[in-house]
Every structure is written in structure tokens, then in C-alpha cells.
Amino acid sequence: MASRLANVCLDAHDTFAQAKWWSEVLDDFTFDPADTEPGWNHPGAEESGLVSAEGRHLLFLKVPEDKQVKNRVHPCLRPTDRTRDEEVERLLAHGATLVHDLRDGEKGWAVLADPEGNEFCVLTRRD
Known part of the structure; x- marks a missing residue:
């Protein structure tokens, strides 16, 4: 038996602002139109997804x-x-900040942070 990652x-x-920001960053994640749970996905919400x-x-x-640490x-x-570099520039223009630049030509990655400081990496594209 094994487990599957649920979420x-x-x-x-600001859960709603973060969800909105990430929905504009990730092309495969959207607000769920079927989600009508009270308290979700609106300004001031305790949870958004x-x-x-x-x-x-x-x-x-x-x-x-x-947020206190890495x-x-x-x-x-x-x-x-x-x-990768075009995506880094798009995300910086969208409000991300550069935390650590580990790019070396076509190798490496960039560490960015979302508007609330959560880090994420941008890797090279796979064709």
C-alpha cells in the first residue's frame, strides 16, 4: 500500500489574493467553479484553493x-x-521577487518568491 498526494x-x-496570483502563474490550475463551500475563494476567506x-x-x-525562514x-x-529566462522575466513582471539566481547558461534554475514570500524555483523547459 502507498499514499497519493491529495493537495x-x-x-x-490573503488566501484569495494568493490563489488568484498562482492561478495566473500556473496554466493548469484554476478556481473550481463547482466549489461553492461557504468561506472559500473570496476576499477575506480563511481558505482558498x-x-x-x-x-x-x-x-x-x-x-x-x-513567513520567518526559508x-x-x-x-x-x-x-x-x-x-526558463523568459518565464523568470514574466514572473518578475507579475510580482515575484528574485531570491537566488542559480542560472548558468542553459543549466541551473532561479529561486523566486511569490508576493507573500513563498519560494519556488523556475527550471529549464523540457522539449
Whole structure:
């Protein structure tokens, strides 16, 4: 017997703003139109979430404290229709910040942070 990953949760001050930001970053995650649970997916919500066509969930949970240290778990993104560097530039223009640049020509990755400081990596594209 094994387990399957049900969802990934990110702590947030503004769950709806974070979910909206990530829905614009990830082409395969959207707000679930079938989700009518009270308290979800609106400004001021305690929880907001996105779902992919495959049923994977990305949830944002309201917490009072600020992020203090480096994430122990973080998402890694792989661009689908642009180069790694073009994707980094798109995300920076979208409000991400560069945390650590580990790019070396066609190798390596960039560590960015979303508007609330959650780190994520941008890897090279696979053709």
C-alpha cells in the first residue's frame, strides 16, 4: 500500500489574493467553479484553493504570522511555452521577487518568491 498526494497547502495572509496570483502563474490550475463551500475563494476567506484538470489541488490557508525562514518544501515550475529566462522575466513582471539566481547558461534554475514570500524555483523547459 502507498499514499497519493491529495493537495499542497501554502500559508497566506490573503488566501484569495494568493490563489488568484498562482492561478495566473500556473496554466493548469484554476478556481473550481463547482466549489461553492461557504468561506472559500473570496476576499477575506480563511481558505482558498485551485484545482487542475487532473484533480490536483493547491490550497492557501490563512495564518496570522509572517513567513520567518526559508520554505522547507517549495514548488518547482517548468515552463511549457517559453524559455526558463523568459518565464523568470514574466514572473518578475507579475510580482515575484528574485531570491537566488542559480542560472548558468542553459543549466541551473532561479529561486523566486511569490508576493507573500513563498519560494519556488523556475527550471529549464523540457522539449
